[in-house]
Amino acid sequence: MTTIAELIVESLAEHGVRTVWGVVGDALNPVTDAIRREERVEWVGVRHEEVAAFAASAQAQLTDDLAVCMGTVGPGAIHLLNGLYDAKKSHAPVLAICGQVPLGEVGTDFFQEVDNNRLFSDVALFAETVTSPEQMPHLLERAVNAAIGGRGVAVLTLPGDVGGLDVPKGVRAPRFAPAPRPSAAPDADVARAAELLATGGEATLLVGCGARGARAEVLELARVLGAPMVLTLKAKEGFEHDNPYAVGQTGLIGNPAATKALEDADVLVLVGTDFPYRDWIPTGKRVVQLDARATHIGRRTSVEVALVGDAGETLRTLLPHLQPREAGKHLTGAQEKYADWLQGQHRLADPEHDKSLLGRLRSVGDNPQSRIRPEAVAMAVDRHAGADTVFTSDTGMSTVWLSRLVPMSGSRRLVGSYNLGSMANAMPMALGAQALDRERQVVAFCGDGGLMMLLGDLRTAVTHHLPVVLVVFDNGRLGMVKLEQEQGGLPEFGTVLDNPDIAAVATAMGLTARRVTDPDDLDEAIATALASRTPYLLDVVTNPDEVAVPGKTTPSQAWGFAIAKAKEQITSA
Ligand SMILES: Cc1ncc(C[n+]2csc(CCOP(=O)(O)OP(=O)(O)O)c2C)c(N)n1
Numbered sequence: 001m002t003t004i005a006e007l008i009v010e011s012l013a014e015h016g017v018r019t020v021w022g023v024v025g026d027a028l029n030p031v032t033d034a035i036r037r038e039e040r041v042e043w044v045g046v047r048h049e050e051v052a053a054f055a056a057s058a059q060a061q062l063t064d065d066l067a068v069c070m071g072t073v074g075p076g077a078i079h080l081l082n083g084l085y086d087a088k089k090s091h092a093p094v095l096a097i098c099g100q101v102p103l104g105e106v107g108t109d110f111f112q113e114v115d116n117n118r119l120f121s122d123v124a125l126f127a128e129t130v131t132s133p134e135q136m137p138h139l140l141e142r143a144v145n146a147a148i149g150g151r152g153v154a155v156l157t158l159p160g161d162v163g164g165l166d167v168p169k170g171v172r173a174p175r176f177a178p179a180p181r182p183s184a185a186p187d188a189d190v191a192r193a194a195e196l197l198a199t200g201g202e203a204t205l206l207v208g209c210g211a212r213g214a215r216a217e218v219l220e221l222a223r224v225l226g227a228p229m230v231l232t233l234k235a236k237e238g239f240e241h242d243n244p245y246a247v248g249q250t251g252l253i254g255n256p257a258a259t260k261a262l263e264d265a266d267v268l269v270l271v272g273t274d275f276p277y278r279d280w281i282p283t284g285k286r287v288v289q290l291d292a293r294a295t296h297i298g299r300r301t302s303v304e305v306a307l308v309g310d311a312g313e314t315l316r317t318l319l320p321h322l323q324p325r326e327a328g329k330h331l332t333g334a335q336e337k338y339a340d341w342l343q344g345q346h347r348l349a350d351p352e353h354d355k356s357l358l359g360r361l362r363s364v365g366d367n368p369q370s371r372i373r374p375e376a377v378a379m380a381v382d383r384h385a386g387a388d389t390v391f392t393s394d395t396g397m398s399t400v401w402l403s404r405l406v407p408m409s410g411s412r413r414l415v416g417s418y419n420l421g422s423m424a425n426a427m428p429m430a431l432g433a434q435a436l437d438r439e440r441q442v443v444a445f446c447g448d449g450g451l452m453m454l455l456g457d458l459r460t461a462v463t464h465h466l467p468v469v470l471v472v473f474d475n476g477r478l479g480m481v482k483l484e485q486e487q488g489g490l491p492e493f494g495t496v497l498d499n500p501d502i503a504a505v506a507t508a509m510g511l512t513a514r515r516v517t518d519p520d521d522l523d524e525a526i527a528t529a530l531a532s533r534t535p536y537l538l539d540v541v542t543n544p545d546e547v548a549v550p551g552k553t554t555p556s557q558a559w560g561f562a563i564a565k566a567k568e569q570i571t572s573a
Contacts (some may be wrong), residue, residue: 002171005030005163007136008097008376011174012068013040015144015540016114019435020044021052021060021072023079027099031070044435044464046428047456049076052426053083053096055432058415060092060366062433066148072099074112077119084123084153089419091151096120099158100129116157117155129157133167145177155480182213182292182310184317186463193288193305194321200286201266201488202330203227205245209234210272210291214312218271219243220319225269226263226327228334230254232275233403237414245331246336251280253400253548257338264330268301272311276300290314290541336454345404349375372519374398374473374542378405378527381443381471385412385550389441390433392416394426394450397479400548402445424453427470431457434466441469441530441541455505461511461535469529470511470537472502475544483547504538513537 002010009031014021021044024032035043046052052069059067071080077098087094098120101110106129120127126146130139140156149152184190203225211218215238222229222245227335230243233253240246262268263282269440270289274296275281281301290307297306307314378401385391387410393399395417408414415433417425430444450515451472461468473479478495478562485492506513512534522540529536 001166001169002050003030003034003164003166004117004130004133004136004158005034006412007167007171008140009038009041010036011137011140011176012066012095012144013038013115014173015066015171015176017041017066019432020068020070021046021090021432022097023047023049023052023072023076025072025099027101027158027160027163028070028072028097031097031158044460045432046460047081048454050081050083050424050430051428051454051457051460053080053094054417054428055083055118055348055435056094057083057090057092058429058432059085059436060094060271061090061415062390062413062436065093066095067432068534070097072103074114077114077116077157081119081123082420083425083428084120084155084342086417086420086425088123088150088153090417091505091571093147093151094153096155098155098157100157102161103131103159104161106159115423117234118275119512120153120155123153124155125152126154127157127435128155129159131159132162132163133165135520136167136171140176141176141494144174148179149177155359162520179573182313184313185290185307187304187317189307190314190318191321193290193318196286196305197225197267197322202264202328203267204261204265204330204334204482205229205271206232206250206262206273206275206281207235207239207270208269208273208275209238210274210293211235211311212238212272212308214272214315215239217312217315217319219245221271221315221322222271224319224322224324226325226331227256227265227269228263228331229310230258232273233416235273236403236413237408237412241409241412242516246333247334248341249276249403251277253339253403255338255404257334257341261322261330261334265335269302270301271307271315274299345375346379349373349379349405356508364509371524372516372540372542374401374475374546376522377471377473377526377540377542378402380523381445382406382532383523384527384530386441386444388412389443390415390430390431391443391445391503392433393445394447395421395423395480396420396424396450396482397448397475397546398445398447398473398550401473404548410478416418423447423450424538425450427451428454430468431460431464431472433468434449434461434468435464439466442467443469443471443530446470447479448472448476448497448502449478450503452497452499457499458509458535458537460507467533467535469532470500470506470535471526471529472537473542474499474502474539475542477544479544482544501539502540503537506539511535511537513539515541516541
């Protein structure tokens with residue numbers, strides 16, 4: 001006989017699921033026992049279920065296929081929520097298997113009872129509870145089909161006395177639906193787009209991760225239009241390398257060349273992006289938007305021609321309609337501005353810069369503990385990391401340094417909480433990436449605030465032999481909030497972190513760890529960490545006053561910054 005739990009685990013293994021993340025317990029015991037006996041599936045027991053959900057989200061984003069996490073009755077399920085929201089907002093197919101109190105107690109406000117179907121109703125495309133073996137295999141099929149077909153979260157809840165029940169004799173194995181086949185936008189819409197692009201003037205592309213499968217077509221579009229290409233953070237991987245049209249990111253993490261390329265255009269072409277910041281999408285332009293999801297069309301700016309379809313398929317029908325243009329000042333100007341800006345960033349990251357007069361003026365006093373520039377950390381990682389490294393980053397300033405200074409050359413991958421914007425994701429996502437391939441180099445850019453939130457799972461890297469390299473930007477601050485406060489003209493408040501020696505903590509947890517305080521040690525420390533094949537934490541004490549200037553600063557931001565600094569001087573005097 002086969003139990004419900006066995007049927008679930010066997011069919012997930014059959015589909016290709018190789019890791020399940022979670023914390024064991026009561027209602028889920030039949031499932032974990034089935035995993036114990038299933039050779040194809042590795043159980044990664046974590047210390048906090050949020051880590052399980054972030055790891056699954058990262059795996060789903062990296063593989064474009066189903067990833068699985070588990071949280072048992074009540075609080076165990078609740079702990080999954082943040083990571084599941086990350087998966088939802090990143091369109092990552094994740095199945096969460098959750099526990100529930102025994103059937104007879106459901107609805108009695110029993111110990112630990114939480115109504116999972118309601119709890120997960122906002123985050124999940126599908127959230128149902130298995131109450132009898134006759135619901136198998138249909139309920140499991142519906143859950144997996146919802147996650148894969150709808151690219152989001154499905155939650156399947158198992159009461160304590162249900163997972164171990166036998167499924168009726170002769171029940172067929174679950175069959176999951178194939179992922180939807182991409183198709184091109186309708187010809188008439190493609191023709192309208194071609195007409196607009198032919199007559200509309202200078203174009204700039206804004207490209208997002210929805211275009212990932214269409215790299216060659218998007219580059220060809222830029223060539224034909226003579227257009228600079230602004231990349232969203234999520235399009236960095238796949239589009240940044242060997243791309244003469246790329247001018248970096250826009251928005252708060254961005255650079256002036258990208259901002260200007262958008263502002264100077266007559267026509268904006270949005271490809272596979274739901275870039276959310278309206279303030280950074282200039283108005284008064286003619287706009288063509290191409291996206292597989294109709295719900296993304298016109299959500300951020302007014303669109304004249306909408307192309308609803310797969311990026312690659314649609315561009316292949318559009319490109320033959322376009323006459324190539326000579327690349328003019330619009331493109332070359334943006335390219336030059338971008339190159340200048342990049343050069344400036346690299347100067348900041350140069351250790352010699354700190355020794356120069358200008359560098360000394362910019363550095364914070366004589367305290368050697370705060371002299372390592374985060375830019376220098378990012379650049380040193382880039383120098384020593386491989387061509388196929390997987391990077392993750394925490395929400396906070398570490399994402400800014402990564403975005404600006406770590407090019408996604410070769411087949412590097414990048415994953416973060418870039419739609420939900422949660423802290424604490426980088427380390428769990430690195431664990432998820434590493435479990436997919438233990439030979440591949442995985443590097444996490446962690447904030448000190450972010451890392452400390454889910455610190456217990458440092459040990460998971462050791463227990464499960466996941467040789468991630470965690471680079472902690474230890475600025476003793478909630479740095480991004482400090483910057484927000486100062487740009488808003490507020491004195492810094494509540495952002496100072498009373499950190500322990502994070503390297504010592506990591507060492508106690510069983511990782512190899514090192515604290516770096518001297519800029520002269522940085523390069524060698526990073527080279528050593530990246531060459532090691534063990535879980536490694538580098539606690540780099542960085543300058544908390546390093547300012548990341550956005551691609552465009554408003555006078556009120558600059559003025560706010562000056563006022564905040566003055567207030568801080570007065571209150572600390
Ligand atoms: C879970 C969560 N809590 C709070 C925030 C708001 N927030 C965004 S960035 C940030 C500071 C991050 O600090 P840290 O991890 O130390 O990185 P830093 O910005 O200093 O590099 C905060 C509190 C958030 N995004 N997510």
